[in-house]
Amino acid sequence: MKNLVRSLLVATASLLAVSAAGADQPLNVVASFSIIGDFAKQVGGDRIALTTIVGPDGDAHAYEAKPQDAAALSKADVILANGAHFEGFLPRLLESSGAKAPVTELTKGVDLLKSPEDHEGEHDHDEAKHDHDDDGHDEAHEGHDHGPLDPHAFQSAANAKIYVANIADAFCAADAAGCETYKANAERYAGELTALDADLKQQAAAVPEARRTVISSHDAFRYFEAAYGIRFLAAEGITTEAEPSAAGIAKLIDQAREGKASAIFVENITDPRLAEQIGRETGLAMGGTLYSDALTAPDGAAPTYIEMMRQNMRTITRAIGGS
Amino acid sequence: MIYDLFVAPFADYGFMQRALAGVVLLSLSSCPIGVFLMLRRMSLAGDAMAHAILPGVAVGFLLYGLEILPMTIGGLVAGALVAAGAGAVSRFTAQREDASMAAFYLISLAFGVLIVSLRGSPIDLMQVLFGSVLSLDNGALTLLAVNLAATTVLLAVFWRALVAECLDPTFLRSVSRMGPLAHFVFLALVVVNLVGGFQALGTLLSVGLMILPGAAARFWTGRLLPMIAIAVALGIVSGVAGLLVSYHAALPSGPAIVLSAGILYAASLFAAPRGVLMSRARPHRHRTA
Numbered sequence: 143m144k145n146l147v148r149s150l151l152v153a154t155a156s157l158l159a160v161s162a163a164g165a166d167q168p169l170n171v172v173a174s175f176s177i178i179g180d181f182a183k184q185v186g187g188d189r190i191a192l193t194t195i196v197g198p199d200g201d202a203h204a205y206e207a208k209p210q211d212a213a214a215l216s217k218a219d220v221i222l223a224n225g226a227h228f229e230g231f232l233p234r235l236l237e238s239s240g241a242k243a244p245v246t247e248l249t250k251g252v253d254l255l256k257s258p259e260d261h262e263g264e265h266d267h268d269e270a271k272h273d274h275d276d277d278g279h280d281e282a283h284e285g286h287d288h289g290p291l292d293p294h295a296f297q298s299a300a301n302a303k304i305y306v307a308n309i310a311d312a313f314c315a316a317d318a319a320g321c322e323t324y325k326a327n328a329e330r331y332a333g334e335l336t337a338l339d340a341d342l343k344q345q346a347a348a349v350p351e352a353r354r355t356v357i358s359s360h361d362a363f364r365y366f367e368a369a370y371g372i373r374f375l376a377a378e379g380i381t382t383e384a385e386p387s388a389a390g391i392a393k394l395i396d397q398a399r400e401g402k403a404s405a406i407f408v409e410n411i412t413d414p415r416l417a418e419q420i421g422r423e424t425g426l427a428m429g430g431t432l433y434s435d436a437l438t439a440p441d442g443a444a445p446t447y448i449e450m451m452r453q454n455m456r457t458i459t460r461a462i463g464g465s
Numbered sequence: 466m467i468y469d470l471f472v473a474p475f476a477d478y479g480f481m482q483r484a485l486a487g488v489v490l491l492s493l494s495s496c497p498i499g500v501f502l503m504l505r506r507m508s509l510a511g512d513a514m515a516h517a518i519l520p521g522v523a524v525g526f527l528l529y530g531l532e533i534l535p536m537t538i539g540g541l542v543a544g545a546l547v548a549a550g551a552g553a554v555s556r557f558t559a560q561r562e563d564a565s566m567a568a569f570y571l572i573s574l575a576f577g578v579l580i581v582s583l584r585g586s587p588i589d590l591m592q593v594l595f596g597s598v599l600s601l602d603n604g605a606l607t608l609l610a611v612n613l614a615a616t617t618v619l620l621a622v623f624w625r626a627l628v629a630e631c632l633d634p635t636f637l638r639s640v641s642r643m644g645p646l647a648h649f650v651f652l653a654l655v656v657v658n659l660v661g662g663f664q665a666l667g668t669l670l671s672v673g674l675m676i677l678p679g680a681a682a683r684f685w686t687g688r689l690l691p692m693i694a695i696a697v698a699l700g701i702v703s704g705v706a707g708l709l710v711s712y713h714a715a716l717p718s719g720p721a722i723v724l725s726a727g728i729l730y731a732a733s734l735f736a737a738p739r740g741v742l743m744s745r746a747r748p749h750r751h752r753t754a
Binding site for chain 1: 599714
């Protein structure tokens with residue numbers, strides 16, 4: 143019985159997909175937040191009708207869904223999400239919207255780092271490392287910042303290429319007629335990402351190694367750190383979700399005093415007063431704004447993913463490279 | 466050892482010194498207000514007012530960003546509207562203040578939530594509204610100092626009227642025209658202190674530092690001036706204790722401060738002369754019903 147229902151659902155879904163493509167209607171794509179929206183636009187071009195749930199400058203950690211989001215999800219042919227518990231709002235929204243399309247988790251195939259909040263032991267299951275197929279997010283991690291794995295994988299251009307390949311696969315599965323276009327677009331964009339990756343590495347390498355440590359107000363840059371060799375210090379427990387503790391800030395200040403960090407940065411989604419306080423206390427220069435989990439509006443400094451990565455590296459090297 | 470536990474956190478870190486100054490300033494101004502609120506049986510109205518200032522603060526933030534002045538003025542305007550509206554309804558109609566206050570604050574709160582959700586803003590607005598005692602800058606400390614000065618002056622000027630208003634409003638109305646004025650001045654003081662407090666603790670937790678020490682002080686004495694002095698002392702102790710707990714145990718500072726005040730309240734409830742144990746111990750003091 144259950145199988146019958148399932149195969150009926152699959153049949154309906156593929157019928158929908160076929161009709162969407164066959165009638166030359168654009169593919170309805172829902173992206174969970176602005177960065178993924180940009181990737182989808184690059185791959186889909188004008189063959190897709192894109193809806194991005196958490197728009198520019200929005201914080202996907204603390205997003206409150208609107209009815210339009212549920213409406214968009216229920217009509218979607220493809221749903222793109224980062225996965226690894228990045229979009230805390232998504233599981234409930236999917237359930238309530240009755241979305242028929244499966245969720246494509248773009249971190250699939252990415253070598254995810256362990257989350258810094260993960261305390262040794264309890265979450266130590268390796269099968270979670272590469273296998274993100276299970277869409278039934280377990281409720282056990284709710285209230286926890288993320289799952290045991292750090293989801294901010296898009297902060298490295300090499301990982302972004304995996305995201306893009308996953309998006310092309312998802313589009314091909316839903317709209318076979320456009321597959322060639324998608325593949326071609328993805329290939330062209332992957333080329334740009336490769337160039338970006340090389341540029342960023344070169345810029346980071348130009349900074350003397352002793353000056354490559356900076357402070358940021360939330361750990362979103364661990365993949366950036368791993369890829370480009372800029373060390374980020376962030377106090378444990380300072381996230382966009384939880385209120386900071388005095389101990390956390392004191393630890394960060396100690397790190398700054400001892401670790402010879404060269405600059406301090408605020409992000410576009412966290413309270414800048416806290417970073418300013420730390421800057422005052424340690425005498426570090428305020429390095430400017432880094433863009434972590436969201437793009438800016440088109441007139442801002444980081445309207446696309448590539449712009450965002452270049453802007454972040456520019457901000458960092460300008461702050462620590464001089465003198 | 467004692468130095469490490471109690472002094473070093475404040476000696477080593479500027480942000481702890483600022484937080485300390487913030488909670489002391491806030492206790493000095495808002496704990497006396499809390500005593501008056503409790504005596505007037507309006508402790509819950511303090512909570513209601515804290516919600517009521519939300520839309521004003523939100524508008525100030527959305528228009529001008531994270532600037533103290535617009536957020537403060539916005540909070541004052543929203544709070545004044547709700548206080549004046551609720552006060553006027555209870556003065557001029559048969560509806561009592563609890564009902565009118567509830568009506569006005571709920572309307573205001575709904576507006577606040579609406580405004581907050583209207584725009585996905587760069588900085589998570591809730592974080593702004595919850596404030597943080599750990600990121601007090603010079604502007605916020607100045608605001609708290611101005612707030613303290615204004616509160617002290619207004620309390621001194623309207624002292625007799627406020628006391629009479631608390632103890633016997635009908636008497637005050639019969640001998641003086643000060644009644645309504647004192648009432649509105651008092652509501653204004655509540656609003657001003659909540660708006661001052663939201664910078665340090667956020668709109669919701671600043672009510673805790675206002676109400677809990679006053680309520681605890683009631684168990685220690687029946688006389689007004691000592692009660693206010695005790696409330697202020699309890700407020701400062703909870704602030705310092707909360708900051709130290711937040712420092713040593715890595716807990717968020719706002720809840721740690723208010724929970725410290727809660728623990729002092731519970732301790733007073735049991736140990737103080739007018740608390741449950743001591744008043745039980747003296748049979749002549751027990752009351753019927």
